[in-house]
């Protein structure tokens with residue numbers, strides 16, 4: 001992956017979500033790996049789970065996202081900011097689908113076990129069904145094709161394929 005600075009990371013949409021919990025920001029950023037960033041807004045203290053541990057381009061990207069109003073207000077998310085981000089994205093399934101597809105793309109490139117990619121595929125299928133975003137089905141079909149070339153001998157691969165089949169039949173039911 002090409003090396004990007006904080007601004008490029010932000011502009012390319014790799015800040016998946018930002019949660020503001022009282023005086024703290026929590027965020028997830030996709031770079032070579034998914035990283036988690038926490039920032040104390042009172043004093044700027046921060047930590048990032050990338051190798052540099054903080055004060056890094058991921059921190060810059062999260063700050064930019066926050067400054068542009070891209071965050072969820074979760075005053076009581078406590079130890080579980082990701083859970084709050086999930087429930088917020090669930091309220092805005094169109095955005096949730098966008099975020100899930102980004103994570104899925106990333107997981108297909110980096111996930112050695114196929115476990116995260118499979119979970120993300122199932123979640124994306126749910127969101128497509130809920131939002132009736134049928135035009136995204138080809139994206140999922142491609143992802144399953146890619147998945148089955150990586151993990152051809154998994155029974156799981158067959159289950160993912162049949163999940164997409166189910167989506168296709170829902171779509172044609174919808175059109176009738």
Ligand SMILES: [Zn+2]
Nearest residue numbers: 048050056058
């Ligand atoms: Zn970092």
